[in-house]
Amino acid sequence: MSELLPPELLRLLLLAAALATLAMLVTLLAQRTTRRRRERRRAELDAIHRRLVLESTIAEDDELPALLDRVRGLDDASRAHIGRSVFMMLQDVTGEAADRLRQVAAASGLAPRVTAAARHRSAVRRADAAEALGRLAPEGALELLLALAEDRDPEVRTVAVRALGEFEHEAAVARVVRALAEDSGVPSTVAATALLQQGGAASDRVRLALRDPDAGIRRGAARIAGLLQVPGSADELVALLHDDHESVRLAAMRSLERMPVREALEPLVGIALAGGTTGEAAARTIASMPSEWSAPALDALDGAEPGVRRAAGLKRREAAA
Amino acid sequence: MSGRILVVDDDRDIRDLVAIKLESAGHEVVTRADGAQALEAGMEGGWDVIVLDVMMPGMSGIDVLRALRDRGVETPVILLTARGQEKDIEAGFAAGADHYVTKPFSPRALLARVTAALG
Amino acid sequence: MSWLHDVLEAVFAVLAWPSAIYFIVANTSMLVLILVASRHFARYLRRSEHRGEDAMAGSPVSLGVTVIVPAYNEGAVILTSVRSMLDLRYPDHEVIVVNDGSADETMALLKEEFALVEDDRDLPGRIPVRGRLRGVWRAPEGAVPLVVVDKENSGRSDSVNAALDLASKELVVMVDADSILEPDALLSVSKPFADDPDRVVATGGVVRIVNNSRVLGGRIVELRMPKQLITRIQVVEYLRAFLLGRTAWSDLNALILISGAFGMFRRDVLVELGGLDPDSIGEDFELVMRIQRWIRDGHREARVRFVAEPVSWTEAPSTLKVLARQRRRWHRGLWEVLWKFRGMLLNPRYGRVGMLALPYYWLFELLAPLIELVGIVIVVLGLLVGAVDPVAALLLLLVSYGYGTIVTLAAVVVEEASFHRYERWRDLAAVLWAVLAESLGYRQLTAIWRIQGWWAALTGRKQVWGEMTRTGFAGATASGSIASGQAERGD
Numbered sequence: 021m022s023e024l025l026p027p028e029l030l031r032l033l034l035l036a037a038a039l040a041t042l043a044m045l046v047t048l049l050a051q052r053t054t055r056r057r058r059e060r061r062r063a064e065l066d067a068i069h070r071r072l073v074l075e076s077t078i079a080e081d082d083e084l085p086a087l088l089d090r091v092r093g094l095d096d097a098s099r100a101h102i103g104r105s106v107f108m109m110l111q112d113v114t115g116e117a118a119d120r121l122r123q124v125a126a127a128s129g130l131a132p133r134v135t136a137a138a139r140h141r142s143a144v145r146r147a148d149a150a151e152a153l154g155r156l157a158p159e160g161a162l163e164l165l166l167a168l169a170e171d172r173d174p175e176v177r178t179v180a181v182r183a184l185g186e187f188e189h190e191a192a193v194a195r196v197v198r199a200l201a202e203d204s205g206v207p208s209t210v211a212a213t214a215l216l217q218q219g220g221a222a223s224d225r226v227r228l229a230l231r232d233p234d235a236g237i238r239r240g241a242a243r244i245a246g247l248l249q250v251p252g253s254a255d256e257l258v259a260l261l262h263d264d265h266e267s268v269r270l271a272a273m274r275s276l277e278r279m280p281v282r283e284a285l286e287p288l289v290g291i292a293l294a295g296g297t298t299g300e301a302a303a304r305t306i307a308s309m310p311s312e313w314s315a316p317a318l319d320a321l322d323g324a325e326p327g328v329r330r331a332a333g334l335k336r337r338e339a340a341a
Numbered sequence: 342m343s344g345r346i347l348v349v350d351d352d353r354d355i356r357d358l359v360a361i362k363l364e365s366a367g368h369e370v371v372t373r374a375d376g377a378q379a380l381e382a383g384m385e386g387g388w389d390v391i392v393l394d395v396m397m398p399g400m401s402g403i404d405v406l407r408a409l410r411d412r413g414v415e416t417p418v419i420l421l422t423a424r425g426q427e428k429d430i431e432a433g434f435a436a437g438a439d440h441y442v443t444k445p446f447s448p449r450a451l452l453a454r455v456t457a458a459l460g
Numbered sequence: 461m462s463w464l465h466d467v468l469e470a471v472f473a474v475l476a477w478p479s480a481i482y483f484i485v486a487n488t489s490m491l492v493l494i495l496v497a498s499r500h501f502a503r504y505l506r507r508s509e510h511r512g513e514d515a516m517a518g519s520p521v522s523l524g525v526t527v528i529v530p531a532y533n534e535g536a537v538i539l540t541s542v543r544s545m546l547d548l549r550y551p552d553h554e555v556i557v558v559n560d561g562s563a564d565e566t567m568a569l570l571k572e573e574f575a576l577v578e579d580d581r582d583l584p585g586r587i588p589v590r591g592r593l594r595g596v597w598r599a600p601e602g603a604v605p606l607v608v609v610d611k612e613n614s615g616r617s618d619s620v621n622a623a624l625d626l627a628s629k630e631l632v633v634m635v636d637a638d639s640i641l642e643p644d645a646l647l648s649v650s651k652p653f654a655d656d657p658d659r660v661v662a663t664g665g666v667v668r669i670v671n672n673s674r675v676l677g678g679r680i681v682e683l684r685m686p687k688q689l690i691t692r693i694q695v696v697e698y699l700r701a702f703l704l705g706r707t708a709w710s711d712l713n714a715l716i717l718i719s720g721a722f723g724m725f726r727r728d729v730l731v732e733l734g735g736l737d738p739d740s741i742g743e744d745f746e747l748v749m750r751i752q753r754w755i756r757d758g759h760r761e762a763r764v765r766f767v768a769e770p771v772s773w774t775e776a777p778s779t780l781k782v783l784a785r786q787r788r789r790w791h792r793g794l795w796e797v798l799w800k801f802r803g804m805l806l807n808p809r810y811g812r813v814g815m816l817a818l819p820y821y822w823l824f825e826l827l828a829p830l831i832e833l834v835g836i837v838i839v840v841l842g843l844l845v846g847a848v849d850p851v852a853a854l855l856l857l858l859v860s861y862g863y864g865t866i867v868t869l870a871a872v873v874v875e876e877a878s879f880h881r882y883e884r885w886r887d888l889a890a891v892l893w894a895v896l897a898e899s900l901g902y903r904q905l906t907a908i909w910r911i912q913g914w915w916a917a918l919t920g921r922k923q924v925w926g927e928m929t930r931t932g933f934a935g936a937t938a939s940g941s942i943a944s945g946q947a948e949r950g951d
Contacts, residue, residue: 027851030851030854030855030858033855033858034858037858037862037863037866040866041865041866041869044866044869044870044872044873045869045892047873048872048873048876048888048892051873051876051877052876052880052885052888055880070357074357074358074361075361077358077361077362077448078361078362078365078448108354109354109358111354111445111514112352112354112355112358112444112445112446113358113445113446113447113448114445114446114447115447115448115449115450116447116448116449117358117362117447117448117449118445118447144506144507147507147509147510148509148510150510151509151510151512152509175507179510179512182512182515185515207654207655207656207657208657209516209519209521209522209523209654209657210512210515210516210654212519212521213515213516213519213521216519216520216521243521244521247520247521297727297728300628304628325584326582326583326584326585327582327584327585327586329581329582330581330582330583330584330626330628331628333581334581334582335580335581335582336580336581336582336583337582375681376676376677377676396547396549396643398643398676398679398680398681399676399677399679399681400676400677401547401677403547404543404547404677423514423517423518423549427520427551428605431602432604435603
């Protein structure tokens with residue numbers, strides 16, 4: 021081997037290995053030092069400005085302008101820090117305190133930066149902007165979010181749809197419902213959760229969506245109709261027990277657990293007797309209904325497969341005997 | 342009327358937001374950042390209300406509450422729970438909680454709860 | 461001795477270049493995996509502002525999860541463990557504990573603490589279970605969502621199967637009773653299912669080492685570097701192989717190993733596949749391989765994903781004896797599973813799993829200890845009798861251990877840039893020393909154990925691994941001997 025390999029090459033390899041090791045050690049140290057310095061700087065700014073941010077949440081109407089003026093008068097680094105603190109705190113509070121914090125965010129200059137970032141070239145920055153628009157709700161946020169919900173990048177669309185959950189405007193509800201569609205690129209749980217957050221404002225649209233030609237929209241609407249207690253949706257949910265798509269049928273069953281309807285029992289028994297995971301879900305729905313209704317249906321499940329019987333709460337045969 | 346209130350949450354932002362609101366209404370507030378410290382403080386007694394976060398690393402708020410009630414501490418407890426964690430609320434009441442407030446929370450509504458508990 | 465000299469010289473002349481190339485390719489493959497993983501982390505970290513985990517944590521539309529906890533003689537930890545699992549931050553989960561014929565008070569403790577009542581609902585019986593069922597218990601209506609299965613001892617896999625049969629949620633996750641879970645573990649590991657519900661069928665979380673950390677009530681309160689060198693080396697090993705390696709394989713869509721300590725699966729798929737194989741030693745590996753085969757045999761859209769956020773912490777062996785037992789068992793499992801699925805190796809029908817991941821595991825996991833040990837023996841003997849040129853020996857050393865150390869260092873750099881869980885300067889020094897020390901004895905020792913495990917499999921020796929002795933978690937949890945739930949399994 022050594023004949024094929026001149027000692028110079030070995031020396032060269034050793035040198036390269038040493039250099040690579042050194043470079044990585046330096047990187048390690050540099051990473052850790054800069055991170056520590058950044059954290060220290062943050063802690064210093066926090067010590068100075070935290071009190072101001074907290075006080076804004078309890079300020080009376082007549083005290084607030086003075087506080088906001090103080091924020092506006094600070095240097096860039098301090099205002100950026102305050103913007104960041106407010107952004108984090110807005111995760112935790114609602115109501116009046118949140119409104120106050122949003123005004124501080126505006127005074128710190130965060131809002132214009134976020135608005136500008138909504139048109140940034142990088143998809144990550146646009147997604148960050150969508151998140152911030154939802155939390156800070158500056159002027160024009162709804163329009164920007166509606167635009168971001170049409171972004172070419174699915175990740176940006178997802179964050180925008182989630183952020184639209186903060187808005188009860190009809191346009192926001194309509195856009196979120198559309199995000200339930202199968203090819204929207206937005207996870208269905210995200211869109212459904214946003215609709216839940218919109219709450220009562222979404223009721224009418226959700227009821228209409230139960231008849232949508234798109235299976236994804238039907239499924240999402242069926243899943244949350246019960247959670248939102250959408251008035252007038254019970255009959256539609258019963259109809260969806262016969263839907264072509266299994267996932268839609270399953271979603272309708274989950275909602276019927278919270279909105280019991282007598283007419284659902286007959287189709288549910290049929291599904292339960294067919295067995296499988298869908299059958300189990302049907303059995304669970306039956307078992308969740310008022311006992312005076314469900315008793316005959318449960319009797320009918322006596323001959324169902326054991327998994328379905330378990331889901332319906334029926335006893336083991338040897339235990340029952 | 343004003344009271345001595347123990348506020349427990351592992352999130353510093355929430356601790357501070359609750360504390361400043363309650364202090365602004367004239368209450369005396371002491372904060373703790375985890376379950377073990379909270380139990381210790383709770384056992385010392387002298388609290389009029391305890392505001393307790395449910396989801397904390399280590400001892401959860403429910404664990405703290407259960408331990409306090411087991412040892413005969415009957416101070417009113419208001420739980421802070423995450424939205425949608427309905428089972429936390431059920432478990433909380435089973436363990437002896439008096440009220441709950443969901444996060445994200447409105448400091449004003451929390452103050453109203455505390456005032457009611459004091460009354 | 462001249463015949464030995466001649467033989468060694470001849471052998472070395474033939475093997476030197478191939479083995480040098482082998483080590484270069486092995487280490488370079490690992491380096492490539494680390495680079496793939498670092499790209500993944502960079503993307504992940506840039507998205508930290510808008511991941512929206514809290515929104516999902518509170519969402520009632522999340523998929524339900526059944527947490528399966530097999531327990532064999534876990535009396536010391538069982539209550540803390542079950543409480544911490546019930547307390548996980550997740551909108552919809554149930555816990556099913558399986559008492560695998562424990563000889564201690566595991567069952568009695570559970571019955572008393574949760575005021576269990578008999579669960580006389582019917583049993584689905586879709587999954588064959590070997591251990592005879594003694595009874596099924598549940599927490600009273602309206603209390604915690606807990607079911608406890610009491611059965612005769614039949615091993616961990618069979619216990620998991622018993623629980624799988626009773627699971628009622630869309631997803632199931634298998635967790636060891638002595639694992640420490642992050643409060644957000646279920647949220648992190650279920651996220652790929654929520655993001656892509658039609659395709660993701662299995663996810664695995666990263667398991668990290670808890671030794672010497674402060675643990676309270678089943679949660680990590682303060683993360684500390686383990687004290688013993690062999691455990692510190694395992695921290696580095698886990699980092700490189702489990703965190704970075706598996707992240708990369710997942711990104712390459714060729715993940716074939718999910719740790720049994722935290723794997724999440726779609727229940728319907730698991731039931732269809734019949735659950736875990738109770739006869740397999742590497743049952744986690746065997747299951748994922750079966751899922752991968754199932755995917756390529758007609759479910760091409762399905763995906764297996766790895767989640768890099770820390771979710772589960774486990775006590776790593778801190779004595780050579782226990783470590784040896786673990787490594788023998790791992791390698792035996794590796795061999796048995798690779799052999800069982802040999803038909804997939806280099807079979808283009810199985811895509812990247814067959815053409816990339818399996819060849820990698822055969823060449824650089826299964827064969828590595830053999831090649832390493834044979835190399836050491838030849839080089840050392842050769843140097844002694846003067847048959848091997850010292851320069852050539854040095855070169856081999858450089859491309860094997862030297863390059864390997866550099867690759868491991870790269871893994872540490874990536875961890876420092878992403879999760880940096882060990883914050884003290886002292887910890888960094890300890891990690892660096894462990895990176896170096898891995899090549900100075902540890903690798904050679906593990907190579908011997910791995911060969912022993914492989915040999916035991918080939919010669920069909922009866923599997924005995926007994927109880928894994930662990931030193932308890934510092935803090936409030938009990939210490940002492942905790943069985944792994946694997947003991948007393950008959951062949």
